[in-house]
Amino acid sequence: MKVKQVMLENPRTLHRSKTLGDASDLYKQTKVNCAPIVDDNNNVVGILTVFRLLEALESGATFSTSVEEVMDRNLQIINEDTNFSQIRHKPIDRLLIFNRNNQLSGVLTRIDLINKVHKALENTEDKLAEAFETNKKLKSIIEASYDGIIVVDKYGIVQMVNSSYFRLQTSLHEPNGKSLSDIPLECCHQINKVFQEVLQKRKVVFDRFRGKDFSELAITGSPVLDEQNHPTLVVIGLRDYTELNKIKLQSARYSQELKSLRTKDQKELIFHDTAMELVVQKVLRVAEVDSTVLLTGESGVGKEVIARTIHNSSTRAEGPFIEINCGAIPENLLESELFGYEKGAFTGANKEGKPGMMELANGGTLFLDEVGDLPLTLQVKLLRALQEQEIYRIGGRNAIKLDIRILAATNKDLEKMIVEKKFREDLYYRLNVVPIHIPPLRERKSDILPLAMHFLERFNLKYNFRKSFSSEVCKLFEKYSWPGNVRELANLVERLVIMTEQDIIYPDQLPETFLKQHTTGSMQIEIDKIIPLKDAREQVETELIIKAFKEYGSLRRAGEALGVAHSTLLRKARSLGIHYED
Ligand SMILES: Nc1ncnc2c1ncn2[C@@H]1O[C@H](COP(=O)(O)OP(=O)(O)OP(=O)(O)O)[C@@H](O)[C@H]1O
CATH class of the missing domain: 3.40.50.300 (P-loop containing nucleotide triphosphate hydrolases)
Incomplete structure (x- = not known):
């Protein structure tokens, strides 16, 4: 606190020719217990305090005695910018306060002083309360941060941490007041590196730490600089990317x-x-x-x-x-x-x-x-x-x-x-x-029909059809070698469900390659199990008729190739469930 903040500004002065009676009136009017005494040029030549005036009256002076005779000439002059703490031991009532231009700017009076100090105290209290509130707010902001925060002084001593910091620390170690290099975090080394770099560069520094089990932290160090641009604190933020x-x-x-x-x-x-x-x-x-x-x-x-x-x-x-x-x-x-x-x-x-x-x-x-x-x-x-x-x-x-x-x-x-x-x-x-x-599918023949039926049901459902296989198709399925295994079967069933116009799928809908396996090779018939002759005949007849239809394209020419009349062939084909369109 400066002297000018507590002094009485522009005090009333007394001319040196004035009397003690004038001085006494002045004290009464201004409630001030001292008065600077000036000469004709308004220069301060002395000071008269109430105490001095009483002393003079006791020693025989009267109210008509001039102030010049009793005033104190030993002047105590203080500059108004002096700190108040420096003049505490000085005789308050006799101090004259001058400004930079060496002109009288005030005096100190006890009553004023008490009032001003009281006011200053009140002000300080308000400011303290304000600072306390701000501090509380700052603390709760730091606390509210989801990121872990460590505040460290320039010597590397932890000043505070927020509770998010403790989420990252697995032990009960209390870091406040301890060295930053002792914090029990996996990334302690990187944090200290960031801290040193902040002190050195005096600017924000970033780093990233990757640990076990996908743990990852972004580390930020920010300096708090004083007026001379020197770091006083370093704030370290830890953002956890693990989750x-x-x-x-x-x-x-x-x-x-x-x-x-x-x-x-x-x-x-x-x-x-x-x-x-x-x-x-x-x-x-x-x-x-x-x-x-x-x-x-x-x-x-x-x-x-x-x-x-x-x-x-x-x-x-x-x-x-x-x-x-x-x-x-x-x-x-x-x-x-x-x-x-x-x-x-x-x-x-x-x-x-x-x-x-x-x-x-x-x-x-x-x-x-x-x-x-x-x-x-x-x-x-x-x-x-x-x-x-x-x-x-x-x-x-x-x-x-x-x-x-x-x-x-x-x-x-x-x-x-x-x-x-x-x-x-x-x-x-x-x-x-x-x-x-x-x-392979050919080695587990009894899986063929259950799989074929399973795919038929699936694709009927998918395309909203009600297709079914003729018994000949089922028999041919069982005989086929399925080089592409279940995938080939699934694909074929899907194609048949989509491409066949009528609801029943007959052998003539089967692909060429499929039929070839049964019909080529100068009619070599493959026999892998014993079946009734009637069934065998039907099967051979079916395959021959389908092949003839496909190769000759007309009923008459197919009949000729098979050695039967076209009407016989048509009848035969119908009885075998073979669909023929001219
Ligand atoms: N037993 C089964 N029941 C039902 N579907 C099957 C069965 N086996 C195979 N499939 C079907 O057949 C198709 C081919 O099967 P998958 O992909 O498992 O064969 P893969 O042996 O792994 O073939 P690749 O060696 O070519 O990868 C798939 O659509 C699968 O769903």
């Missing part, structure tokens, strides 16, 4: 599963044949344990359906089922698809980075379809990941723990590939813990 990462991963997982569900048909497993019953028994047994399974079999036999059945019957059923077709993804993309990548890992990479299929499958099952098509370099990486149960994203430094079950499938002869050095033996043994072979 966000988990949500991102979950949503990537859902969209991956959704994509695969959208592109796939319903995966109901249909089987009737004892060969397939044995496979299913094995599947259900292996589903209960977490072992790796290698599914082998020709293309289209149902390896993927079986893989899904294993997943759905296992304890991981609630977890994700992530499928990757190693043969369908270009070799240069396969690694990033499998392992994912960090942002900026390579040109053209997604800005944000991307989790790989292995990461997405965490907690569930990863199905490696066409595993025989995996390039040798990736076979090494896959094996390492499976053995160590952790992966690194491309460009990433932090290991990601894996908890996945691996199911693999192939239609290739992996053992032959090992001899040819196209498949690693160690990976083969790692994958082939439980081998399950799915026989």
Whole structure:
């Protein structure tokens, strides 16, 4: 507080020729207990206090005595900008206050002083209360921040932390008053680095920390500078991206599963044949344990359906089922698809980075379809990941723990590939813990009709038809070798349902290639089981008539080729359920 804030401004002065009576009147009027005495030029030449006046009266002076005779000439002059604390010990009533221009600007009087100090105190109290309120507000703002906040002084001693900070800290350590380098956070080293950099650069510094289990923190250090631009405090903000990462991963997982569900048909497993019953028994047994399974079999036999059945019957059923077709993804993309990548890992990479299929499958099952098509370099990486149960994203430094079950499938002869050095033996043994072979459809003939009926029902429903197969078609289905297995059967049934005009599907609707298998080769008839002669005759007649119709296009010419009259042929065709349009 400056003297000018507590002084009485522009005090009344007395000319040196005035009397003690004038001085006494002045004191009464102004309630001031001292008066500066001036000469003709208005220069201060002395001061007369009430106390001095009383002393003079006691010593024989009268009210007509001139002030000049008793005034105090020993002047105590103070500049108005002096701090009040510096003059506390001085005789208050005798102080004259001058301004910068050396002119009298005030005096100090006790009463004024008390009033002013009282007012100043009141002001200070108000200001304190205001400061207290602001402080409270600031504290609650810091508290309300979802980000963790650490306030550190320039010596690296923690001044305060908010409660969000404690969310990041797993122990009960109290950081206030302790060194920043002792805080028990995984990212302590980075925080201290940011702090040092802020002190050095005197500006905001950013860093990012990636830890275990998708934990990620953005660290911001901001300096609080004094008037000389020196940092007094550093405010460290910690934004936790861990939850966000988990949500991102979950949503990537859902969209991956959704994509695969959208592109796939319903995966109901249909089987009737004892060969397939044995496979299913094995599947259900292996589903209960977490072992790796290698599914082998020709293309289209149902390896993927079986893989899904294993997943759905296992304890991981609630977890994700992530499928990757190693043969369908270009070799240069396969690694990033499998392992994912960090942002900026390579040109053209997604800005944000991307989790790989292995990461997405965490907690569930990863199905490696066409595993025989995996390039040798990736076979090494896959094996390492499976053995160590952790992966690194491309460009990433932090290991990601894996908890996945691996199911693999192939239609290739992996053992032959090992001899040819196209498949690693160690990976083969790692994958082939439980081998399950799915026989081709031609080796489980009693599955053909249940599957055909299943697909017929599905496509009737899908396209809103009520088509059915003639008995001849069913017989031909059972005889056909189905090189494309169940996939070929499903595709054919869909095509027949769509393309056939009438409700019953007759053999003449079957594709050329399908019929060829039964009719070519200078009439070599394939016999795989004993059936009544009548049925055999009907079957041969059916196939011959259909072929003749297709090849000759007219009833007359077909009859000629078959050696019967066209009317006989028409009658015969009708009795066999063959549809003929001229
Ligand atoms: N037992 C089955 N019951 C019902 N549908 C089946 C069955 N087996 C196969 N399918 C169906 O046949 C089609 C091919 O099956 P899937 O894709 O599982 O064969 P795959 O052996 O994995 O073939 P690829 O080796 O070419 O990948 C799919 O539409 C599938 O739904």
